[in-house]
Amino acid sequence: MQANVDFKQLVEGAGDAIMVCDAMGAITLWNRAAERIFGFGEGEALGQSLDLIIPQRQRQRHWEGYHKTMETGVTRYGADLLRVPALHKDGRTLSIAFTVSMLFSADREVTGIVAIVRDETARFDEERKLRARLVEVEATMIREGDSR
Template identity: 65%
Template sequence: MSQVVDFEQLVSNVGDAVVVSDAHGSIVVWNSAAERIFGFTEEEALGRTLDLITPDRHRRRHWDGYHTTVQTGVTRYGSDVLRVPAVHKDGHTLSIAFTVGLLFDDARTVTGITAVIRDETSRWNEERQLRARLRELEALRDTRQG
């Protein structure tokens, strides 16, 4: 028996952020997980550009890649998980991981880009602390051996 999938309900209830932007980079979908992760309500996010969550120092690179992807209809990331910094509404930095997908019309023109996003700030901080501790232990070992 076939079931019809209610995609609006799926996007609303999934635990990861779903953010869809149009070909110009304006946000057209912002689910409750995006609100939880980034702090902006749906009303605050819809119609705004992705600059809303992109750190200033990364914006040029982000937009260069975004516009190239929209023009060519090809993303070099495919199913790769991207890890980048992002910005919360209150200004603190997040570490996010996400995948992207392209949306096309019947003529195969890109109409939007979708991102499924997870907040990995805690994991990133833990890994950074572990790397720092490892460097300390290696330095201590080198001191004792030398």
């Protein structure tokens, strides 16, 4: 049984960002969730390099991995989440997690990549606060243990 799925509706209705980039890293699809997460409208993102959302200090590493993935057609982030910083249009740093899928032509040439991206900034900030609180509690316990 084949489902009759409207893929445009599926992409536009997704709560996570869905981005497609060509083999050179130019953005060719940018859904509404990508607009919400990163702040750039579709018209601002389409045709642009992924540098639009990649912090300067991460770019060299990103592009090395991206080009290797385009050459080999293999990614280790198909099922494993990649967690990295990203940039919002207003300049603030986001914490994102994503998986990727490779896109191929009929003759198995790599044509691009799809990223499914989730904004984990709030969760990351909460974890950082909890870790800091844990360090405080442990330091207090050590000090109290030393004073006895």
